[in-house]
Amino acid sequence: MRFSEGVEWGMHCTVLLAQAAGGKALSRRALAEHYGLPEAYLAKHLRALAAAGILRAVPGPGGGYQLARPAAQLTALDVVDAVEGTASPFTCQEIRQQGTSAVPPEQCRRPCAIAVVMAQGQQAWRETLRGVTIADLVERIPAPVREQIRAKLGGPRP
Amino acid sequence: MRFSEGVEWGMHCTVLLAQAAGGKALSRRALAEHYGLPEAYLAKHLRALAAAGILRAVPGPGGGYQLARPAAQLTALDVVDAVEGTASPFTCQEIRQQGTSAVPPEQCRRPCAIAVVMAQGQQAWRETLRGVTIADLVERIPAPVREQIRAKLGGPRP
Numbered sequence: 001m002r003f004s005e006g007v008e009w010g011m012h013c014t015v016l017l018a019q020a021a022g023g024k025a026l027s028r029r030a031l032a033e034h035y036g037l038p039e040a041y042l043a044k045h046l047r048a049l050a051a052a053g054i055l056r057a058v059p060g061p062g063g064g065y066q067l068a069r070p071a072a073q074l075t076a077l078d079v080v081d082a083v084e085g086t087a088s089p090f091t092c093q094e095i096r097q098q099g100t101s102a103v104p105p106e107q108c109r110r111p112c113a114i115a116v117v118m119a120q121g122q123q124a125w126r127e128t129l130r131g132v133t134i135a136d137l138v139e140r141i142p143a144p145v146r147e148q149i150r151a152k153l154g155g156p157r158p
Numbered sequence: 159m160r161f162s163e164g165v166e167w168g169m170h171c172t173v174l175l176a177q178a179a180g181g182k183a184l185s186r187r188a189l190a191e192h193y194g195l196p197e198a199y200l201a202k203h204l205r206a207l208a209a210a211g212i213l214r215a216v217p218g219p220g221g222g223y224q225l226a227r228p229a230a231q232l233t234a235l236d237v238v239d240a241v242e243g244t245a246s247p248f249t250c251q252e253i254r255q256q257g258t259s260a261v262p263p264e265q266c267r268r269p270c271a272i273a274v275v276m277a278q279g280q281q282a283w284r285e286t287l288r289g290v291t292i293a294d295l296v297e298r299i300p301a302p303v304r305e306q307i308r309a310k311l312g313g314p315r316p
Contacts, residue, residue, distance in 0.1 A: 001159055001161055009253065012254065036253065076272075089160050092166060095193040095195065096193070099190075099195070103306075117286070118165075120290075121287045128281070132188070136271075
């Protein structure tokens, strides 16, 4: 089970856009070149981030993508959900109700304990990612690296 | 991102084998029929569970699979790891070191904050599943259902 590369790409692009001067958009090409990514593949993930309300597409010359919300109001979970979707990786097919020992429906009113523990694991994962904002991730970039990015993007001085 | 159906199948088969009388093996066919599963596909997952030391293959007539360890010493995580592997779903490709703004290696001695949060999420998921044993899952089956299974498999009275 693997995440798409779009999770890493989307996370980095969102963190980068959080460091651009307020309102400044970066083009798809600029984002791709910044990280040496294939622009055509990145495009799909940028569209997904925009569709999810994380990025906003700015049309026209000088356009591109900018954050749609303040970085402190966007979480790591928002980005992963936008790229990967929100479906749980585990789907309970209710096999307890199948086969020669099928449990009758009246004894299956409570969810299967196996589905419950899988959902709890998923919940723990989601809570962890929900607890970290894009602003937090910017904060965790080493100061000299942040300064280089600021100089390049013309972002505000920290 | 989806788990293989083998996660649900493997979890149910392991929980079922935990309810069989001590040492009693269930054949691959019996397991498949119990849950109405395709035997050939189930076989692959049972082999993976045996390779991981969760089940033990018992050869010969009357053979099949039995638990390789007591149910209280097997966790939900053990089963998922056996079926899905232990690789993290997120792979950091270090894209911060790529492209026109590549960060030099000497500024990348600490792991990328994005990789860190993804690893923390994975860790939270793993801890949750590690905290639930196969014995716990047997306990959570409704008593009447457990009694029907016990009667069918000749397991010990609870």
